[in-house]
Amino acid sequence: MKPEEISKPGEQLVDLNPQNFATLPPPYENYKESPVAPLTDDQKTRWEHSLDGVSALTLPKPQTPEEEEKLVASFLSGLEKLMTKENNWTFMQPLMLSLEYCAKCQTCADACPVFEASGHKDIYRPTFRADVLRKVAKKYLSPGGKILAGFRGHDIDLNWDLVARLAELAYRCTLCRRCASVCPVGVDNGLITHELRKLFSQELGIAAAEIHEKGSVKHLKFGSSTGMTTAAIGDIIEYLEDDIEEKTGKRIKIPLNKKGAEILLVHNAGEFMSWPENPMAFAILFDAAGIDYTISTDLVGYDAVNYGLWYDDVQFARVAIKHLEIARELGVKKIVIGECGHAHKALSVIADRLLPGDQLIPRESSYTLLWDIVKSGKIKFDPSKNDFPVTLHDPCNAVRLMGIVKPQREVLRAITPPGRFREMTPHGVENYCCGGGSGFAIMSSGNFTDWKIKLSGRKKLQQILGAFQGEMDPELKKMVCAPCSNCKGQIRDIMETYEVYEKTGIWYTGLVEMMVNAMVEQEQPFLDWPGEDEDDDM
Amino acid sequence: MSWIQILTYLCGAIFIVGFAAKLLKYATMPMHVRWELYPIPHEGKHKSYGGSFYEEIDHWKQERHKDHMAMYMFMLPEILFIRALYEDNKSLWYWSFPFHFGLYLSIAGLAFLTIGAFLQLLGLPPATAIGSFVQSLTILFGVVGYILGLIGVVGLVIKRMTDTELSEVSAPIDYMNLIWLGAIFLTGLLVWFQDPGFAISREYLVSIITFSPMKAQLSLMHYLNLLIFLGFFAYFPFTHMTHMVSKYFMWDKVKFDDDPNRGDPGVDAKIKTYLGYPVTWSAAHIDAQGGRRNWAEIATTNPWTKKEEK
Numbered sequence: 001m002k003p004e005e006i007s008k009p010g011e012q013l014v015d016l017n018p019q020n021f022a023t024l025p026p027p028y029e030n031y032k033e034s035p036v037a038p039l040t041d042d043q044k045t046r047w048e049h050s051l052d053g054v055s056a057l058t059l060p061k062p063q064t065p066e067e068e069e070k071l072v073a074s075f076l077s078g079l080e081k082l083m084t085k086e087n088n089w090t091f092m093q094p095l096m097l098s099l100e101y102c103a104k105c106q107t108c109a110d111a112c113p114v115f116e117a118s119g120h121k122d123i124y125r126p127t128f129r130a131d132v133l134r135k136v137a138k139k140y141l142s143p144g145g146k147i148l149a150g151f152r153g154h155d156i157d158l159n160w161d162l163v164a165r166l167a168e169l170a171y172r173c174t175l176c177r178r179c180a181s182v183c184p185v186g187v188d189n190g191l192i193t194h195e196l197r198k199l200f201s202q203e204l205g206i207a208a209a210e211i212h213e214k215g216s217v218k219h220l221k222f223g224s225s226t227g228m229t230t231a232a233i234g235d236i237i238e239y240l241e242d243d244i245e246e247k248t249g250k251r252i253k254i255p256l257n258k259k260g261a262e263i264l265l266v267h268n269a270g271e272f273m274s275w276p277e278n279p280m281a282f283a284i285l286f287d288a289a290g291i292d293y294t295i296s297t298d299l300v301g302y303d304a305v306n307y308g309l310w311y312d313d314v315q316f317a318r319v320a321i322k323h324l325e326i327a328r329e330l331g332v333k334k335i336v337i338g339e340c341g342h343a344h345k346a347l348s349v350i351a352d353r354l355l356p357g358d359q360l361i362p363r364e365s366s367y368t369l370l371w372d373i374v375k376s377g378k379i380k381f382d383p384s385k386n387d388f389p390v391t392l393h394d395p396c397n398a399v400r401l402m403g404i405v406k407p408q409r410e411v412l413r414a415i416t417p418p419g420r421f422r423e424m425t426p427h428g429v430e431n432y433c434c435g436g437g438s439g440f441a442i443m444s445s446g447n448f449t450d451w452k453i454k455l456s457g458r459k460k461l462q463q464i465l466g467a468f469q470g471e472m473d474p475e476l477k478k479m480v481c482a483p484c485s486n487c488k489g490q491i492r493d494i495m496e497t498y499e500v501y502e503k504t505g506i507w508y509t510g511l512v513e514m515m516v517n518a519m520v521e522q523e524q525p526f527l528d529w530p531g532e533d534e535d536d537d538m
Numbered sequence: 539m540s541w542i543q544i545l546t547y548l549c550g551a552i553f554i555v556g557f558a559a560k561l562l563k564y565a566t567m568p569m570h571v572r573w574e575l576y577p578i579p580h581e582g583k584h585k586s587y588g589g590s591f592y593e594e595i596d597h598w599k600q601e602r603h604k605d606h607m608a609m610y611m612f613m614l615p616e617i618l619f620i621r622a623l624y625e626d627n628k629s630l631w632y633w634s635f636p637f638h639f640g641l642y643l644s645i646a647g648l649a650f651l652t653i654g655a656f657l658q659l660l661g662l663p664p665a666t667a668i669g670s671f672v673q674s675l676t677i678l679f680g681v682v683g684y685i686l687g688l689i690g691v692v693g694l695v696i697k698r699m700t701d702t703e704l705s706e707v708s709a710p711i712d713y714m715n716l717i718w719l720g721a722i723f724l725t726g727l728l729v730w731f732q733d734p735g736f737a738i739s740r741e742y743l744v745s746i747i748t749f750s751p752m753k754a755q756l757s758l759m760h761y762l763n764l765l766i767f768l769g770f771f772a773y774f775p776f777t778h779m780t781h782m783v784s785k786y787f788m789w790d791k792v793k794f795d796d797d798p799n800r801g802d803p804g805v806d807a808k809i810k811t812y813l814g815y816p817v818t819w820s821a822a823h824i825d826a827q828g829g830r831r832n833w834a835e836i837a838t839t840n841p842w843t844k845k846e847e848k
Contacts, residue, residue: 002706074820086815089568089833094792097564101784104707105634107627122706131707153709181575184622185781186788191573205821217823221842299843314817314824317837334596348592353571354837356809357801362598372595403576403590403796429576429588 001122003131006165007157012053013123013165016451020119022458025465027472027503037450047446048164052123055446056171057208059164068160071204075163078203079133080141082195087202090313095195098187099134102127108179108189113432113459114172124455126179126189129169132156133192167206170196171448174437174456175310176396181429193438197311207311211439215307216315220322224269224303225442233297236272244280248522252287257330258294264332265293265366266323266347268340268485269303270442275488278339281512281526285370288519289378294330301326304343309350310438320351327361334362336369339510341395341484342437345402365398367483370511371407374414380520386416388477390514391424391467393460393491394431395484405429408483408511415518424463432459434482436490449493457494464491464506474505477529483511501530539751542764546746549772556775564787569808574796579612580604581796590796598800609794617785618642633697637690640683640723647680651736655743664735676736684727691720715779718770725763732759813837 006013018033039049048059062068081087082095108126109115115124122128135154139145149155156162173193180188200206219225228236237254245251255261265286271278286293296302300322308316324347327335337344348363373379392412398404405428412421424431434441435457443452468478482488491508500506507529517526577588582605591597615621620638623631654664654672664673695716698704733739741754742764756764774780799805813834817826825831825841 077820081819085568085812087817087819089812089815090571091573093564093567093570094573094788096567097784097788097792101778101781101788103778103781104704104712105623105627105630106703106707107623107630109703111626127707151710153711177575180793182622182626184620184627185784186793187784188573188788188792202819202821202824205823212823217842220840314819314836317833318840321837322840349572349574352799353569353805353809356806357799358806360799360801362596364595364597365592368593368595368597371593400576400588401574402592403574403578403581403585403588404592405576405587405589406593 001128003128003135004156006123006132006169007159007162009161010050012050014052014121016052016054016118016121016455018454020121021454022117022119022462024458024462025469028465028498031498033454036454037447039447043446048168049446050161051165051168052121052172052451054168054448054451056443056448056451057167057206058445059167059206061164062160072158072160072163074204075199076136076140076158078199079137081203082199083137083141088195088198088313091191091195091198094188094191098130098189098192099137101185102130102134102187102189103185105184107182107184108187111178111182112173113176113178113435114174114456117455117458123169124172126173129166129173129196130187130189130192132162132166132169133196136162166196167200170200171208171438171440171443172451172456174396174433174435174440176433176437177400178430178432181400194310198313201312202314208439208443209445210443211307211311212315215305215439215442216312216319219300219303219305219307220315220318223299223301225305225307226269226273226303228269228272228303230297230299230302233272233302236276237295237297240272240276240280240283243276244283247280247524247526248284252283254283255294256297260331261292261294262333263291263293263369264301264327264330264335264361265295265338266301266304266335266343267295267338268305268343270305270485270489271338271340275485275510277513277526277528278485278510281510281516282338282366284516284519284522285373285379285512288521289373289376291369291373293336294332296326296330298326298329304337304340304347306343306346307439309342309346316346316350317354320347320354323347324351324355324359324361328359332361334364336364336366338366339483339485339512341397341399341487344395344404345397349402365402365404365407367398367404367407367411367511370515371410374411374515379515381415381515381518382520383415383417383420383518385518385522385525386479386514387420388479389468389471390416390421390479390481391464392421392427393424393434393464393480393482393484393487394427394429395482395487396431396433396437398484399431400429403429408481411511411515412481415515422467424467432463434460434484434487434490435494436486441486441489441493452490453494453497457490460491461494461498461500464500465504468504468506472504474501474503476505478504478506479514479527480506480508481511481514482508539749542756542761543746543752545768546764549768552772553775556772557780560775560780560783564783568812569805570792572795572797573792575793578794578796580606580609580794582608591798598798602798613789629701630697633690633693635690636686637694637719640685640687640690641719643679643683644687644723644726645683647676647678647683650676650679651740652743652747654736655740655747658740658744659747664737673735676740677730677734680726680736681730684723684730687723688720688727691716691723695720715777718766718773721766722763722770725759725766728759729757729763732757 047055049055135156138154177190223230306319440452662669745752816829818829
């Protein structure tokens with residue numbers, strides 16, 4: 001399919017046929033995949049879905065031709081702004097280079113997990129949405145763009161069909177940037193998706209509700225994207241202390257707002273709600289290692305996420321600046337980022353050139369600190385407590401996009417018996433995204449949940465199953481270590497949909513949970529497996 | 539001075555101005571936020587698996603060490619042999635490599651022809667040992683370059699036409715560009731058949747260097763080759779075929795730019811300038827007020843707490 005066809009009027013540009021989806025390894029080799037759940041007739045009349053029958057944005061259809069025209073004009077105006085230094089100094093240079101220099105070699109296509117999982121649907125090629133944007137920019141915004149447009153390859157019609165489909169298409173890429181890592185000329189089609197999302201958000205106010213209204217807005221308004229208020233976080237920490245006491249027999253005080261502490265520890269607040277054992281494990285480890293740290297209960301400060309990273313530079317900057325401001329006020333020496341991949345990249349990498357150097361506070365990955373704790377010998381670990389096959393998921397943001405590859409592996413090797421840890425194929429900086437990247441893990445509008453599990457998460461399911469081939473007896477417990485909150489969310493959803501634990505015995509957890517499980521002084525197992533505990537709320 | 543000489547100067551000037559403008563355009567764009575991708579070769583051999591300084595405890599206290607040699611050792615085969623394509627798209631590499639390598643050799647041949655022209659002006663024509671050596675290199679690089687380039691062009695055109703994955707995204711201009719380059723290689727080869735030592739071509743370059751009339755007569759094939767080449771020379775800076783620009787900026791200045799902000803005064807000054815840029819994004823939550831507010835103002839305002847305070 002040519003990118004120009006995106007302007008074609010019609011009910012739906014492509015159909016997703018589950019028979020074309022990439023096959024899964026045993027024991028799913030004969031698995032009958034169901035189609036992506038269709039929208040209801042009522043939803044179809046209300047929401048744009050003409051790309052692939054999926055609605056991630058629940059974008060309302062314009063009611064009049066005038067409204068359509070206005071939206072199309074806003075889109076073009078936004079595209080123009082993306083190409084100005086005043087409005088887009090943050091990414092202008094790589095964007096302009098990526099728009100200008102694609103050699104149309106399609107090397108990136110085979111690197112894309114969504115394209116592969118879909119059975120090679122053209123609309124999911126990394127170049128497809130990027131080419132649409134390139135063609136619109138060349139035809140409508142470059143001098144003489146309409147002259148010989150067909151011959152020059154950018155004769156595309158800019159209409160509402162194009163804009164609406166492009167808005168949805170901006171949310172069919174996880175921004176994992178595998179495509180950019182293989183491009184022979186360095187073009188970054190992932191970045192173009194990122195910029196496209198910015199255009200829609202910053203100019204038209206269009207973004208996925210879960211990452212804007214229910215995400216970064218909640219974060220700035222209540223303190224956390226989970227909606228957890230500054231008043232509630234103190235209570236939640238107290239509950240965690242109770243739970244720690246129950247699990248370890250020891251009362252540990254989690255320090256809050258401690259001025260002058262060495263470290264400000266920031267967790268993805270989703271952990272407090274969905275996987276409280278993760279912040280609990282951090283507290284146990286830090287206490288045992290004698291680490292001087294604190295957690296902030298200030299607005300924004302107790303939630304490390306920064307959803308702006310995926311769709312909006314302004315929202316990104318507001319949250320990042322607040323994180324840094326809180327750290328400065330507490331007088332800490334560094335910020336340590338918990339098990340959250342995108343928070344790693346947001347605060348460590350992207351925010352690095354947002355403020356002058358004197359306003360920055362050093363940021364460090366918890367993976368690095370955890371490895372340092374292991375190396376220090378301050379905590380004794382007994383690897384035999386983790387005597388089950390383990391594989392490691394590499395969160396794209398922390399690994400391919402930050403180069404933190406070794407620490408988490410060294411930790412795993414130190415806390416598991418020899419031969420129990422095995423890599424996925426491929427792994428490290430060549431890893432595949434969990435399928436929940438760029439906000440997908442928390443997005444569930446329309447019928448998007450079904451799409452993200454069956455398509456963007458498919459490659460990861462293949463990899464997880466692949467890592468344990470030959471050991472698929474459900475009685476043999478196996479673990480995926482996923483040191484990232486959003487990745488865990490996506491892996492949880494995949495596992496539930498495909499009943500992975502029931503059929504294979506594979507479960508998932510974070511890195512710190514496995515560390516505490518292996519602590520010599522930890523008398524009871526810290527890890528929970530499904531069905532083991534009657535109180536288990538999983 | 540003949541019309542072809544005037545045309546040569548004109549096309550050369552267009553090339554230089556066009557290419558310089560392109561380089562300048564990208565070089566003067568604002569410093570972007572960091573957007574690197576690992577592995578980064580200058581992190582050194584011990585991090586060749588893709589590791590970074592973020593793996594070190596208190597990394598900001600440690601001195602930054604960049605392994606420049608590792609970077610050169612990575613980039614050299616990448617530029618010469620297009621390693622990324624070899625590793626990730628081999629069926630295209632089979633044609634893209636001879637095409638690009640042929641192009642490099644042809645350019646090297648032209649460079650040796652120019653050196654030969656200067657040597658001739660210095661009284662060292664091909665009859666002398668050094669002149670003869672340079673002439674041999676000119677022929678070797680030029681002819682092998684033309685042949686490889688031609689093979690590459692034919693292969694790439696066929697591949698682009700027959701592979702639906704490529705044909706669907708290819709425009710007439712893409713074929714035209716390849717055929718244009720193929721015509722340069724082909725006519726260059728035919729020139730060599732007529733002028734095996736490139737003596738007439740060298741004479742022409744001497745006249746261009748000295749701004750003097752041609753001593754030898756150009757053949758029809760020389761004219762044809764020259765015209766096709768000059769047209770391409772002037773056209774090239776305005777096309778996406780200048781992707782060596784992208785390769786430099788996107789690799790060196792984006793993918794491999796992992797320089798942490800440690801308060802360098804130059805970097806700080808740039809950031810302060812950018813934060814003063816007026817913002818005109820229209821979405822309500824940006825609250826840019828049509829360009830009346832700048833980045834610093836909108837980024838340090840929390841519109842939601844502001845409303846609650848009211």
